[in-house]
Amino acid sequence: MAKIIKEKTPIPEQDPKIRRQNFNEVALGYSEEDALREASRCLGCKDSPCLAGCPVEIDIPAFISLIKERDYLGAVRKIKEKNALPAICGRVCPQETQCEQYCTLGKRFEPVAIGRLERFVADYEMVNTKDLQPITCSSPNGKSIAVVGSGPAGLTAAADLAKLDYKVTIFEALHKTGGVLVYGIPEFRLPKAIVEQEVEFVKRLGVELKLSVVIGRTLTIDDLFSEGYDAIFVGVGAGLPHFMDIPGENLNGVYSANEYLTRVNLMKAYLFPEYDTPIKKGKRVAVVGGGNVAMDAARTALRLGADQVFIIYRRSQVEMPARREEVHHAEEEGIEFKTLTNPTRIIGDKQGWVKEIECIRMELGEPDDSGRRRPIPIEGSLFKIEVDIVVMAIGNGANPLLTSATPDMAINKWGYIITDDEGRTTKKGVYAGGDIVTGSATVISAMGAGKRAVRAIHKDLTE
Amino acid sequence: MFKILAKKILASGIKLFEIEAPLVARKALPGQFIVLKIDEYGERIPLTIYEYTRDKGTISIIFQEVGKSTMQLGTLNEGDCLSDIIGPLGCPTKIEKVGRVVTIGGGVGTAVIYPITRSLKEANNRVTSIIGARTRELLILKEEMEKASDELFITTDDGSYGRHGLVTDELKRLIDEGEKIDLIFAIGPVIMMKAVSNLAKQYNLKTMVSLNSIMVDGTGMCGCCRVTVKGRTKFVCVDGPDFEAEGVDFDELMNRQRIYLNEERLSIERYRERECRRNG
Ligand SMILES: Cc1cc2nc3c(=O)[nH]c(=O)nc-3n(C[C@H](O)[C@H](O)[C@H](O)COP(=O)(O)OP(=O)(O)OC[C@H]3O[C@@H](n4cnc5c(N)ncnc54)[C@H](O)[C@@H]3O)c2cc1C
Ligand SMILES: Cc1cc2nc3c(=O)[nH]c(=O)nc-3n(C[C@H](O)[C@H](O)[C@H](O)COP(=O)(O)OP(=O)(O)OC[C@H]3O[C@@H](n4cnc5c(N)ncnc54)[C@H](O)[C@@H]3O)c2cc1C
Ligand code: SF4
Ligand code: SF4
Ligand code: FES
Numbered sequence: 001m002a003k004i005i006k007e008k009t010p011i012p013e014q015d016p017k018i019r020r021q022n023f024n025e026v027a028l029g030y031s032e033e034d035a036l037r038e039a040s041r042c043l044g045c046k047d048s049p050c051l052a053g054c055p056v057e058i059d060i061p062a063f064i065s066l067i068k069e070r071d072y073l074g075a076v077r078k079i080k081e082k083n084a085l086p087a088i089c090g091r092v093c094p095q096e097t098q099c100e101q102y103c104t105l106g107k108r109f110e111p112v113a114i115g116r117l118e119r120f121v122a123d124y125e126m127v128n129t130k131d132l133q134p135i136t137c138s139s140p141n142g143k144s145i146a147v148v149g150s151g152p153a154g155l156t157a158a159a160d161l162a163k164l165d166y167k168v169t170i171f172e173a174l175h176k177t178g179g180v181l182v183y184g185i186p187e188f189r190l191p192k193a194i195v196e197q198e199v200e201f202v203k204r205l206g207v208e209l210k211l212s213v214v215i216g217r218t219l220t221i222d223d224l225f226s227e228g229y230d231a232i233f234v235g236v237g238a239g240l241p242h243f244m245d246i247p248g249e250n251l252n253g254v255y256s257a258n259e260y261l262t263r264v265n266l267m268k269a270y271l272f273p274e275y276d277t278p279i280k281k282g283k284r285v286a287v288v289g290g291g292n293v294a295m296d297a298a299r300t301a302l303r304l305g306a307d308q309v310f311i312i313y314r315r316s317q318v319e320m321p322a323r324r325e326e327v328h329h330a331e332e333e334g335i336e337f338k339t340l341t342n343p344t345r346i347i348g349d350k351q352g353w354v355k356e357i358e359c360i361r362m363e364l365g366e367p368d369d370s371g372r373r374r375p376i377p378i379e380g381s382l383f384k385i386e387v388d389i390v391v392m393a394i395g396n397g398a399n400p401l402l403t404s405a406t407p408d409m410a411i412n413k414w415g416y417i418i419t420d421d422e423g424r425t426t427k428k429g430v431y432a433g434g435d436i437v438t439g440s441a442t443v444i445s446a447m448g449a450g451k452r453a454v455r456a457i458h459k460d461l462t463e
Numbered sequence: 464m465f466k467i468l469a470k471k472i473l474a475s476g477i478k479l480f481e482i483e484a485p486l487v488a489r490k491a492l493p494g495q496f497i498v499l500k501i502d503e504y505g506e507r508i509p510l511t512i513y514e515y516t517r518d519k520g521t522i523s524i525i526f527q528e529v530g531k532s533t534m535q536l537g538t539l540n541e542g543d544c545l546s547d548i549i550g551p552l553g554c555p556t557k558i559e560k561v562g563r564v565v566t567i568g569g570g571v572g573t574a575v576i577y578p579i580t581r582s583l584k585e586a587n588n589r590v591t592s593i594i595g596a597r598t599r600e601l602l603i604l605k606e607e608m609e610k611a612s613d614e615l616f617i618t619t620d621d622g623s624y625g626r627h628g629l630v631t632d633e634l635k636r637l638i639d640e641g642e643k644i645d646l647i648f649a650i651g652p653v654i655m656m657k658a659v660s661n662l663a664k665q666y667n668l669k670t671m672v673s674l675n676s677i678m679v680d681g682t683g684m685c686g687c688c689r690v691t692v693k694g695r696t697k698f699v700c701v702d703g704p705d706f707e708a709e710g711v712d713f714d715e716l717m718n719r720q721r722i723y724l725n726e727e728r729l730s731i732e733r734y735r736e737r738e739c740r741r742n743g
Contacts (some may be wrong), residue, residue: 098662173682175547177505212549214682218486239684243696250689250696250715252722257684267506267679273733276506277679278726352718371645399683401701 004027006109009038011116014189016332020302023187023270030120039067041424042410045104050114053099055448056083056156057193060099060114069115073128075121083206084159085152085198085447087126090119090182092188093444094323126197135204141165146229148215148402151179152443153235153434155202156450161233162205168444170207170230173214179237181443183266184258186296188303189326192265214340216405221430228452231457233431234417235450240399242390244288248346253280253354257289257297257393263299282389285309287395288343288355290320295327298335299390310385312363314342314375340364340375346390356384378437396440406430414439422458423453431457464544468521472594473603474526475556477571479513485520487512487550489735494556494673494705495580497522498681500547501535508532509678511575512551520550525574525603529718531730552681553704556673558582559634562645565637566612566698567630568594569651573604576650577671581611583648589613591637595630595651599623632657644668660708668707674699676716677723690716 012028013019017179019026030038040063050060058079066075080085089382093099145161150172158168176182178195184298202211213219215236218463224232241256243249260279263269285301287294290313301309311330313320316339331337333350340362361381364373395448398415409427410418416439417432418435419425433449435441469481487497496511514523527533539545549596556579564583570575577610584590592612596602597620609615616633617625626633630651638644647670648695654673664668664693678690683701690697697703 018550024481120521148626173549174680175549213486214549214552217552217682218490218550239682241684241686245685250719251689252718256686258678259687262685272726273730275504276730278723278730280722339724401682 002201004105004109005037005041006114008110009034010043011113015212016329019188020203020299020333021301024343025191026188027240030116030124032298035067035072035117035120036070038113038117039103042068043104044295049102049104050099050112051102053097053102055098055444056451058082058091058099058118064112064117065427066115067121072121072124076125079118079121080201082203083447084156087194088119088152088198089188089193089444089447090115090117090122092181094442096324100445110425122198123194126194135206140167142170143167143230144172144228145288145457146150146224146227146232147235148221148232148235149173149179149434149436150177150199150209151234151235151237151434151446152181153237153450154179154233154447157233157235157454158190158207159202159205159434160201160451160454162207164454168207170209171213171215171224172209172237174213174266175197176209177209179235182294183262184296185259186300187246189296190294190300190347196265211453214401216402221402221406221409221427224401225429230461231431233423233450233453233457234402234425234430234432234436235446236399236402237397237435238416238440239447240397240415241392242395242397244343244394246260246343246345248354249392251346251348251354252352253282253388253389254392257287257293257391258396260297260391261293261300264304269290270300270304279304281305283307284385284387285389285391286312286343286385286387287391288312288392289395290315290322290339291393291395292322293395295322296328296393297393299330301389301391302333302335304407306389310338310356310387311335312338312341312343312380313360314339314340314358315372319372338385342375343390347384351406354388354390356386357390358382358384374408383442398436398439417451421452422456422459423449424456464546465548465631467539467541467545470539470541472524474601476537477525477601477603478528479523479525481521481523481537482548483619484522484543484548484550487548488515488517488520490556491515491522493558493582495551495553496679496681496704497524497548498523498552498582499536499545499549501539501545505535506532507549507679507681508658509552509675509681510580511673512577512627513518513574513578527569530727531734532635534731534734535582535601549681551707552573553700554702556582556671556705557594558586560586560588562588563643563645564588564590564648564702565634565644566590566592567575567647567649567651567655568592568604568608569630569649569655570596570601571603572651572655572673573608576648577604577607577611579648579650581609584611584613588646591664593618593630593633594618595633595655596624597621613646629658629718630655631662634659636665638662638668639702646671654719656687656708657717658715660711660713664709669714671705672708674706674711674716675704676719
């Protein structure tokens with residue numbers, strides 16, 4: 001047997017100095033040669049431990065083995081038996097804590113770069129397939145399902161339901177399909193053309209999309225039942241921005257990360273005035289928070305032309321919830337990290353614009369409920385940073401728009417929908433999954449929830 | 464796609480569209496609004512639902528051309544389509560029988576106060592209305608408001624029609640005449656709503672206003688529309704647009720409306736240049 005290659009095949013990336021000035025994708029993707037080399041590392045383990053880490057149950061050894069045989073289209077087909085969104089997952093799945101964490105190879109060396117391989121074959125298919133015929137189901141089963149929300153949870157549920165021969169309609173509040181994939185995650189990490197193509201695949205399965213329909217306002221859940229839907233899946237995400245409740249948060253120049261990213265991604269404000277939606281381009285920008293959302297906002301600010309961008313985070317870098325890779329990318333691009341620092345107020349000028357952000361230094365004390373060491377303010381350590389834009393990226397909560405219009409569906413004290421392990425809500429015929437059940441999580445966990453709920457729907461409707 | 468079925472010019476730069484939007488028409492109630500997007504490049508702008516006809520499946524909007532989006536909207540005609548209409552959004556106005564109500568519309572705010580005025584009258588309130596405009600040419604919905612209320616007073620800033628002065632002058636007169644007022648409902652430029660609110664506060668009169676903050680999604684997702692009410696942050700698109708005037712930080716709202724002044728100017732200049740080239 002050939003000698004095992006210990007390290008992952010690196011993925012080519014745009015130079016940090018250049019990419020911080022454009023919105024093009026940072027990671028360029030494997031060449032065929034890279035993919036073959038990386039695939040050759042996979043041991044094809046009989047018990048496939050990697051499978052345990054993939055919530056959408058992709059047959060990982062099987063698709064990698066098809067890559068080894070250079071049957072790339074076969075490999076995508078294998079993946080798409082389970083996952084309708086491989087080009088998206090290959091880019092944004094936190095693979096290091098999912099499939100790759102369980103990879104046998106990872107016990108002694110670096111794990112197989114499963115996500116990068118998934119991306120490679122998905123991209124290969126987009127470039128090399130011209131056949132975009134609908135994949136119609138031969139015999140619709142006569143039942144129809146409404147899916148509310150077109151984020152990863154809703155898209156996955158819709159695709160799986162369509163494969164089971166249900167007639168599926170997605171209702172989406174925004175004018176574009178994809179949820180956080182189109183309004184939150186920036187172009188330079190997930191090009192919108194990629195999302196569009198994967199949505200196209202879901203449509204080819206026969207799924208119908210109704211955009212700009214707000215469930216809870218335009219139609220209610222009960223309206224959907226009276227229109228004849230046999231079951232409803234709710235995947236509306238956790239779209240309610242949190243603020244810190246500190247003085248100065250409503251000054252001009254303070255954004256929630258949702259607003260900042262929505263303007264830039266969904267509304268394409270980075271192309272203003274070609275597109276009509278404006279965004280303030282700051283010279284010195286502070287982003288408060290330490291998750292993926294904060295990294296995305298900070299890197300977006302840089303690309304909009306900021307000279308200096310600060311990440312302000314109250315714990316230390318080790319505790320940051322963002323993916324290592326994203327923190328690394330942000331550092332490479334020149335984002336400045338002010339860790340163990342917490343904002344106390346935002347100070348404005350006479351015209352009501354942000355001028356400074358006042359912060360206090362923190363130290364780490366005993367571990368708290370989350371197991372992370374609790375940050376404690378250091379008395380007398382207040383200091384100010386001069387900034388003209390502040391972006392609050394401290395997390396999202398449950399948006400009550402749909403749930404308050406559906407009082408007979410139980411929610412918990414934070415407003416998230418209560419479901420059983422299989423995704424059934426307390427309202428008959430209504431299922432839910434994704435961020436609106438778990439709170440802000442990941443693309444892949446939302447997709448896993450969509451898949452689980454479809455099993456419950458199918459079971460309940462056929463038994 | 465949402466088709467424009469009828470277009471009417473109400474005054475210079477103020478237009479009415481009747482639009483096919485059956486789902487919105489089915490649910491709409493007074494006080495609610497839509498978010499509208501003209502085309503692929505368009506921004507999402509909020510506009511009040513002026514009227515709805517459920518069986519016909521149509522809604523009407525009235526808009527004033529103040530910037531790029533509304534100017535472009537104004538160039539569209541019967542038969543043209545809009546890419547998106549989202550709604551009905553916001554909480555419907557609470558319509559109750561309280562007794563005597565004074566409704567006040569300033570400028571294009573008259574379009575917003577009209578459906579509320581009508582509903583308040585239908586709920587058996589005695590409704591006195593005041594509408595104001597800068598000048599006679601900009602006065603809209605005079606006949607409609609006359610029909611919708613028990614009595615109507617009109618003011619113009621330059622005295623070209625009705626009483627010479629501001630809507631607050633007329634309100635002050637009504638108050639001074641001594642007849643009890645149970646509720647004031649004022650909608651118009653923020654500066655006007657603030658003035659009405661201040662006046663009403665002196666007499667301890669309850670006042671409602673409908674706030675027009677800058678919006679993006681209109682569903683509570685972005686927080687762009689936030690205002691301070693009684694020291695707490697509220698989202699106009701989901702908590703409003705109606706609020707009790709007392710406690711609204713009008714100055715903050717006015718300031719937040721100015722966030723994109725420079726960008727808006729740039730957008731209009733670019734738009735005008737292109738229109739000139741196209742027409743010239
Ligand atoms: C900036 C950012 C970066 C992120 N980066 C990553 C990453 O790199 N990797 C990762 O795994 N995760 C990441 N996440 C988290 C991930 O995106 C979410 O966990 C995931 O999108 C949740 O999926 P969902 O389908 O539950 O909800 P969402 O993606 O939020 O989609 C919900 C959809 O429902 C629609 N909707 C809401 N209310 C209604 C209604 N009443 N009627 C109709 N439609 C409605 C919304 O408009 C939206 O389109 C990131 C999140 C953000 C905000
Ligand atoms: C709930 C609500 C109901 C409204 N109803 C009406 C109505 O019935 N008729 C009417 O004529 N106007 C109404 N407005 C105001 C209308 O939305 C703005 O006039 C319009 O967005 C201006 O866009 P523009 O590009 O033409 O002008 P711009 O040049 O972009 O802006 C002119 C001014 O309009 C405001 N504005 C700009 N963008 C937005 C935005 N996205 N959302 C809200 N305000 C913005 C700002 O204060 C700005 O200074 C309403 C606003 C709200 C919030
Ligand atoms: S979908 Fe995510 S977890 Fe599953 S194999 Fe792909 S990268 Fe791994
Ligand atoms: S565990 Fe790793 S090496 Fe084994 S089959 Fe899965 S990817 Fe290949
Ligand atoms: S407009 Fe986005 S939250 Fe109100």
